[in-house]
Amino acid sequence: MENRRTFIKKSGLILSAALLPFPGCLGSTSQRKLGVALVGLGYYSTDLLAPALQKTDYCELRGIVTGSPEKIPVWQKKYGIKDSNVYNYQNMHTIADNPDIDVVYIVLPTGLHAEYAIKAANAGKHVWCEKPMARTAEECRQIIEACNKNRVKLSKGYRMQHETNTRKIMTWAETKPYGNIKKVISEAGYNGGTINPWKLKKEMGGGAIYDMGVYSINAARYSTGMEPMAVTASQSTTRPEIFTEVDETTSFQMEFPGGIIVDGKTSFGESLNQLEVTANKGWYYLKPMQSYSGVQGKTSDGKKLPPMGKNQQAVQMDDDALAIINNTEVMVPGIEGLKDIHIVQKINESATNNSKRVLI
Template identity: 65%
Template sequence: MGLNRRTFIKNTGLLLGYSMLPYSNLYSSTSQKPLGVCLVGLGYYSTDLLAPALQLTKHCKLTGIVTGSPWKIPKWQKRYGILDKNVYNYQNMNRIADNPDIDVIYIVLPTGLHAKYAIKAAQTGKHVWCEKPMARTTSECQAIIDACTKNKVKLSIGYRMQHEPNTQQIIKWANTQPYGKIKTITAEAGYYDSRSDHWKQNKALGGGAMYDMGVYPLNATRYVTGEEPIAVLKAEHTTKRPKIYTEVDETTHFTLEFPSGAIAKCKTSFGAGMNTLRVDCQNGSYGLRPFQAYGGIRGKASDGVLLNHSIPNQQAKQMDDDALAIINNTSVLVPGEEGMKDIRIVEAIYQAASSGEKIVLQ
């Protein structure tokens, strides 16, 4: 596919081709005012996806920003009516502790910065939403969890697909197994990234295909089976652009083994477009294609059952779900422990690729 990620989304209408209706008909009513959300980091995902999605939510709204780029501030204030007192930089974001307009701090930074700023966010006493992947290491993940626990705030990781209805149906099938015992899973996620100088090519910042796109197929294998893998059978990093991908992986293949005997064959890449989830079972099969795009998630089963439920905006649903968990003091759908489980396996995948050996997961 000769398209970069943003062009692909635009040309296929995955982002803009949906009804822009609010979510008033999707949630139980509540008299509480929407939660104020502060976005930390105003890059592509915040600018093009989260901020517009917050205009569609019922239970939260955009009230604050944290940025290290002062030139972005006037544009954001004009577009979203953000007050001067709700604008922060990375040095003074601790002052959010005294701001009643902000209830949630959403970390939308390069992966290598998640731990530092998620911990800072927790220390303000505000609830924390952190984009996936949760962090670079399991120790960083645990530090985030500990900070949120100590400060008695909720922590949710931005795995939006677990909030998506077709994906949720597949998660239910992990328990009911309507097509028999799961034999194999094929999961692939990637896009062609034409950039040659971006943080996703920087190891210290958490770059690499496995961290960025690889957590989609990895997380999918876990929710498809309802199990934790017991081993990374093999893993391999490759690149067709060695002058660009000097520090991190451009493409990664990995194979996982699960307690039930299911085998997952996965691939992720910055060098080619791919977006498939297939589950082969003893008595049939099912899957989604695409399975992790920003919209248009579709699939079917071997007996003709369709997976074609649609929602106006994935990010809006994710944030409203997480807001309701705060409002109602219930468990979040994707807690920090879920994010840490993926990073534990990511670390093992890199170890397997480096050693060329099977890695048993403890």
């Protein structure tokens, strides 16, 4: 049986480096806040991360990296960002000389994650990388290796693993209060609104399986506490004129140790947002399971899992900042992103080979 620990050992990645003394570790929560630079000023940075950074206790927005000069004065006026903390993609490497910036948060299209996460690591800055981690497992490995080589911490932007009800589900995977898990349904998707053009491009890491599918895959893994052994998948579209390169909808079934079956689905054409776990002594669910707020659930014996009252992104970034300040393990290391992208590639392999069963 392969669990999460054995996967890490088999991956051959040196994760013990995470607890080496790091440049910029402050050693005490009484020290100054960590300075964060956001790389990419699209929707997620503008509407979610920047506002959330105003609610954090241990980090603050101090820098930006953008290819859109017209955005610079708007951000400087709103957040008081100094001229010396403004960068573009061509001079981002010079952030190495800036003591104001401790962390670089990569919030770019997926296809650019590896390039700029590695640049940040080579600049000696801690790296927070938004999901999905990269286009391929090999790119994920390159990011991890760059962070280890430069002795900087790498955290994945998996906000759900910082959310209280999700963490309870993760704990139940170990304690099994409802008995042995038999089946899981894990679905994440949305319908309506404009799809960002890069999410329709294969070379940029577009498609539902990358954008929303990592929620379903990661939830399958943390709700069982195990790693899948095989997957069977299919992909479809109702809008072939739009989805010419990537999937609109992907359905997949993953086989886990102990006979556990996970039915997963992700889509840009359906509203999907649930995690249901069935065990031999009961069941529990989160509905919604990946929304920016209001994640809540219920159990077969009547327990309610009320929504967390705090901003998810703020909690995530404070948790990650504390790991740097106290030089402790990050809650969601890079290996988590690598494992999910490895599974994404196996799902795509199955779907493009007439739903062939593929070993993971």
